[in-house]
Amino acid sequence: MKILILAGEESGMLYARGLKERLAALGHEVRGYQDYGFQTADLAVFGFGAVLKKIPFFLRVKRTMERAIDEWKPDAVCTIDYPGMNLKLAAYAKSKGVRAVHVVCPQVWAWHQDRIPKIEAALDSLCCFFPFEPSLFRPGFAKFIGHPLAKEFSLEKTSAVRESGRKRKLVAILPGSRGVEISRILPDLLKAADIVENADFVIPAANRMAFDLISHIVRHNKGRVEVKVQLGGARDLLRRADCAAVASGTATLEAALARCPTLLVYRVGRILAAFARRVIKGTKYIGLANIVWQRCGGTGDKPPMEELLQEAFTPEAVASRINAWLADDNARNEVARRLDEAVRKLDTEEDPLALIVREIV
Numbered sequence: 001m002k003i004l005i006l007a008g009e010e011s012g013m014l015y016a017r018g019l020k021e022r023l024a025a026l027g028h029e030v031r032g033y034q035d036y037g038f039q040t041a042d043l044a045v046f047g048f049g050a051v052l053k054k055i056p057f058f059l060r061v062k063r064t065m066e067r068a069i070d071e072w073k074p075d076a077v078c079t080i081d082y083p084g085m086n087l088k089l090a091a092y093a094k095s096k097g098v099r100a101v102h103v104v105c106p107q108v109w110a111w112h113q114d115r116i117p118k119i120e121a122a123l124d125s126l127c128c129f130f131p132f133e134p135s136l137f138r139p140g141f142a143k144f145i146g147h148p149l150a151k152e153f154s155l156e157k158t159s160a161v162r163e164s165g166r167k168r169k170l171v172a173i174l175p176g177s178r179g180v181e182i183s184r185i186l187p188d189l190l191k192a193a194d195i196v197e198n199a200d201f202v203i204p205a206a207n208r209m210a211f212d213l214i215s216h217i218v219r220h221n222k223g224r225v226e227v228k229v230q231l232g233g234a235r236d237l238l239r240r241a242d243c244a245a246v247a248s249g250t251a252t253l254e255a256a257l258a259r260c261p262t263l264l265v266y267r268v269g270r271i272l273a274a275f276a277r278r279v280i281k282g283t284k285y286i287g288l289a290n291i292v293w294q295r296c297g298g299t300g301d302k303p304p305m306e307e308l309l310q311e312a313f314t315p316e317a318v319a320s321r322i323n324a325w326l327a328d329d330n331a332r333n334e335v336a337r338r339l340d341e342a343v344r345k346l347d348t349e350e351d352p353l354a355l356i357v358r359e360i361v
Contacts, residue, residue: 001028001075001361004068006089008033008043008082011250015080015103015148018353019360028361031072036064043082062088069093076360080104091122101125101359105133105142109295110283125359129352130288131345132295145355146348149250153257154347156235169199169242169326172260173227174234176247177206179213184267185247186217188315192245194223195319199326201227202241204234206251243325243332245318248286256289256305256343261335263321264290264307293342304338 003023007016020030033043038061051058062085069077069092077093079086081104090100105128108115116137119126126142128134134142173193175186186203193201203218205211211231218227230237234251238244238258246252248266255262264287283291290303298304308317325332348355 002072003028003030003360004065004072004074004077004093005030005032005080006065006077006082006086007080008040008085010040010044012080012082012104013040015353015356019078019356022353022357023360026357026361031068031074033061033065036068038064043085058085061085065089066092069096069098074098076101078103078356078360087119087122094122094124099124099360101127101356103127103356104129105136108136109133109291127352127356127359129346130292130295132292143355143359144348145352146350147253147346148352149253150257150343150346151348151352153235153254167198170240171196171199171201171322171326172234172237172241172244172246172255173201173203174206174244174246174251174255175203175214176249176251177210179209181247181266182210182213182217185265185313186214187221188313189245189265189318190218190221190223190225190227191315192318192322193225193227195315196225196322196326199242199322201225202237203227203229204237205229205231206234243322245322250288252305253288253343256287256339257346259336259339259343261325261332261339262305263318264305265313265318266307266309267313268310289339289342292345293338296342296345298338298342300338304335304342 005016005019007013016032023030076099077090078101079090083106087102090102094100100123102123105126106115106119120138120141126137127145128142129147131144134144173189175182175189203214205214211229215229218229235254235258238255238260241260243261244255245263245265246255248264252262252264283294285291285294285303285307287305287307289305293303306321
């Protein structure tokens with residue numbers, strides 16, 4: 001078989017690489033965006049203004065990949081996340097009689113449920129990472145395959161453990177991976193660190209760009225507390241840390257999978273915040289562990305991961321919660337238990353990549 005795998009962001013590329021290896025091992029020929037001259041760094045554009053500036057580029061990507069479908073004639077197209085572009089290409093492939101499979105359900109449970117019929121028309125099959133998503137679609141169309149991160153955590157061998165009774169507690173700070181969010185979020189987290197008592201702070205930068213920016217901000221910080229910055233190692237750090245403050249995103253799910261008591265923080269511009277409040281109707285939370293807890297009948301009257309957003313995200317509020325956790329082992333253990341209750345629902349007995357391969361071929 002000839003299979004076109006299209007992932008437009010780095011997170012999707014992780015799954016695309018795994019799928020390519022498995023499909024190639026089965027004797028299938030695989031191509032992707034990169035085979036037609038498009039790199040992930042160019043495709044992954046964030047922000048309304050940035051997207052507007054690159055409209056001619058995205059139109060060229062769309063025309064090129066449609067021509068690839070016409071000329072190469074793949075037997076199947078597997079698109080991974082990146083719905084703005086990928087769902088259009090999947091629909092085009094399906095219109096040409098090519099099997100179209102999409103991985104990662106668009107967040108129709110949060111906003112714009114009117115997209116559901118369009119998604120069903122565009123695809124032959126949808127692979128979902130969250131257990132509540134298939135019920136939003138017609139029976140048999142969408143399948144829960146488990147979250148690959150949950151499977152990775154369950155299979156990983158690690159020596160990282162939380163040390164009980166150590167003199168100084170360990171706090172992980174994850175301020176995001178993009179320049180704008182780091183610049184907006186990290187300064188207040190550093191101010192919070194100055195208020196926290198008897199703790200060591202470590203920031204695992206997600207990439208080299210983030211490392212350089214975080215190091216610059218930390219060097220020019222006027223606080224009294226020394227903060228260590230390292231390149232990578234977030235998962236091991238979250239497994240060892242007594243608690244964490246994490247910017248919204250995939251890192252909050254990693255923190256939950258590490259069963260690390262975590263405070264989710266985030267702040268965006270006022271216009272974007274007002275827009276989000278207006279259109280996001282399907283969930284009260286932005287943390288993935290909290291959304292799973294809410295939709296899958298988790299216990300308790302509060303989500304397992306406390307969220308401080310916009311005006312509620314202040315250095316004093318962050319420090320107050322971290323100080324309370326560091327002073328109370330039982331409170332941290334209870335949070336870890338509730339995180340475990342939520343994220344256990346994301347794992348399956350079968351390998352998610354194997355289930356995707358089955359849908360494709």
